[in-house]
Amino acid sequence: MQISSRLTVRLATVAAVAALALTGCTTASQDTPPGSTASAGADASFDPTTVAKDDALIALLPAALKSKSTIDVGSDTSYEPAEFLDKDGQTPIGYDVDIAKAIAATLGKKADVHTADFSSILPKLGTVYDLGISSFTINPERSKAVNFVSYFNAGVLWAVQKGNPKGITMDNLCGKKVGVQTGTVEEDPDVKDRSAKCVAAGKPAITVVSLKNQTDVTTRLVGGTIDAMSADSPIIKNALAKTNGQLETLGDVYDSAQQGIAIAKSDTELAGVIEKVMNKLITDGSYTKILTKWNNVEGALPKAVLNPTAG
Structure with a gap:
């Protein structure tokens, strides 16, 4: 979660992103120990992978992603209920994970959510991960290093x-x-x-x-x-x-501050597509169903915005 950061960014891009990740917020809470259960709500049966694909949005994807069957997502899976591991200790679940799955389904793909240390995700965007979805608070320093599409609000x-x-x-x-x-x-x-x-x-x-x-x-x-x-x-x-x-x-x-889906700074084409996908999910109700499933509707945003002003 973000409070106004006072760090000065003076490093090269990769080093800066790594430092920024360490000064920001994951939406931190619980790893779910084996045997525990997800904090699911009324729409616990909603399956984000069933979201219909959108051919018009698929057509807007960068060429490199069009040829892939998956979207690789970096996530610190120790932050229940946003992103954490299921009872098997291996399967990522949570509202961020479901949002990743819904984005991928809209684009005719499968989300491959990789467990990663929080501070390592942003520096690997564009090389290891297509997206970083891990409760990243949008702040001025991070916004200099990556693109963000707002999707949630937390304090x-x-x-x-x-x-x-x-x-x-x-x-x-x-x-x-x-x-x-x-x-x-x-x-x-x-x-x-x-x-x-x-x-x-x-x-x-x-x-x-x-x-x-x-x-x-x-x-x-x-x-x-x-x-x-x-x-x-x-x-x-x-x-x-x-x-x-x-x-x-x-x-x-x-x-309270907005959190964002992170995309490599150079990948403006993909960032624009993700903004459109998120707004489609908001409009068709899939987004609300996901947040309801995880008892976090109060964090919903009325609109996703690419690179919103960070305070």
Whole structure:
């Protein structure tokens, strides 16, 4: 999830993209451990692969993609309910995965969703992946390095143990242990900046517990070894549902921002097609069915936009 980033992009494109991926947000939440279930809602039976293909949109595809039977998608599958692994520990599922499948079906193809480290996806667009669909917050720095098609809106939200036994508030975080997923904007700049303000005020810094998987962050909060955690709003809400009443939210959602499907900066032709495909899925109702299936209709956008203004 994005808060305004303060990094200055001074590196070559690939290096810049890698750095930007680390400063942004995945929509981080839970890896689903084996044996757990998807957070499906009323439209759990909706199959995005059944979306009808659109020959007019297929005709607009770049030549290199027309000859492929699949669309390769990079995704950090540790971020339930957006993208995570099913009970078998191998199959990617989630609303981002279903959106990838619906895009591919519209273009007469199959989505091949590859599990990848969040920070590695953007640098590999155009070479390894055709698309990056992994809850990427659209911010100015990333937008300099890749094309984005907006498709979802999320904010930052915090959680503590049920009943808030440690009396945590958004105003007394100095000296506390706060868990975040590595590479998210919750880690940097949000919690990092909050900690700097603590130090500037003569108070102890926030101890930032940065972990690769959001599941581990959630587990530590349930166990009480950290005092609070911060993640994208859909991830926190999902964590509350999956921990059987052991957690509760702290404060309200803030810094809502659009997330985008990422396409290589040089691939403007494909970016334009993806914008058209997403708007078709929004218009025909497939998009709403997907978000309803995963209990995240509140994040829906009325229109997909290619390279929207990033704040």
